[in-house]
Amino acid sequence: MLMRWWNGPPVLVIVSCPPDPAVQLTTAKASGNLQTWVSRGPIEARTPTKAEKRFLLAKGLHPGLFKEGRVYAVSDEAAKVFDGVGKTFFELAGRFGLSGDDLSRITETKRRLSAFRPTTYAERKAAKGLREFLAVASPKKQRGRPGKTTEDRLQMHRDADQLRGEGKNTDQIVRILGQRYELKYSYVRRILEDASQAGPRISVEHFSHRL
Numbered sequence: 001m002l003m004r005w006w007n008g009p010p011v012l013v014i015v016s017c018p019p020d021p022a023v024q025l026t027t028a029k030a031s032g033n034l035q036t037w038v039s040r041g042p043i044e045a046r047t048p049t050k051a052e053k054r055f056l057l058a059k060g061l062h063p064g065l066f067k068e069g070r071v072y073a074v075s076d077e078a079a080k081v082f083d084g085v086g087k088t089f090f091e092l093a094g095r096f097g098l099s100g101d102d103l104s105r106i107t108e109t110k111r112r113l114s115a116f117r118p119t120t121y122a123e124r125k126a127a128k129g130l131r132e133f134l135a136v137a138s139p140k141k142q143r144g145r146p147g148k149t150t151e152d153r154l155q156m157h158r159d160a161d162q163l164r165g166e167g168k169n170t171d172q173i174v175r176i177l178g179q180r181y182e183l184k185y186s187y188v189r190r191i192l193e194d195a196s197q198a199g200p201r202i203s204v205e206h207f208s209h210r211l
Contacts, residue, residue: 002039002074002082005032006059009079012045014070023065030060033100035086041182044175045072077179110134153191156181160192 003025004010016023048056052073057063065071074082093103113131118124156177163173174192178185 001036002043002078003034003036004082005030005034006055008055009076010035010037010074010082011048011056011061012043012072012074012078013065014072023068023070024062025065027060027062029058033104035082037082037085039078039081039179039182042175042178042185043078044075044179045078048073075179077176081180106134152181153194156188156191 001013001015002010003013005026013025015025048071053066053071056071057066061071090100090103093099098106113127113134116127118127159177159180160173163176168176170192174185174188177183177192178188181188183191
């Protein structure tokens with residue numbers, strides 16, 4: 001997942017999934033709002049430089065993550081998407097009356113509820129009800145592959161036109177849009193080659209709590 005709690009670009013951290021043991025992410029130096037995002041598509045990453053590693057260690061990223069090769073610097077496009085998702089997340093929360101402190105309290109409540117072990121039938125029922133209360137059902141997914149809606153495709157063509165105007169070649173366009181829309185590069189190629197969606201045919205070669 002992409003993560004940060006500092007001013008600056010996020011990093012990609014390879015985390016474990018059950019039944020593997022959890023990895024320690026922070027040290028006592030870490031403080032601030034932890035922001036995370038799990039991308040469903042490709043993320044371009046590289047090994048961090050020595051200067052970047054020193055910076056991250058000073059911010060409280062656990063040194064064991066580096067020893068195990070779990071930390072990577074990400075591309076400018078991935079960092080841009082991360083910032084955009086985070087900004088929109090907090091703006092949308094604000095539209096529904098939730099402040100940053102509210103979100104932190106909700107996150108802490110979920111953490112404590114997850115660790116709670118009821119001892120009576122009433123507590124079990126209440127805990128189940130509270131979990132259901134805190135969960136919001138997502139709208140039903142549309143059938144088909146991700147990014148297949150007409151509006152998504154049209155927007156990708158518009159983005160591609162803008163990137164071409166900025167001097168990007170087709171390979172760069174595919175890579176940028178793949179990260180921006182969390183899609184495989186091969187799928188982005190097919191969308192951009194579909195002349196029925198927009199313009200002439202072109203040929204071408206994925207938020208927070210207090211630490």
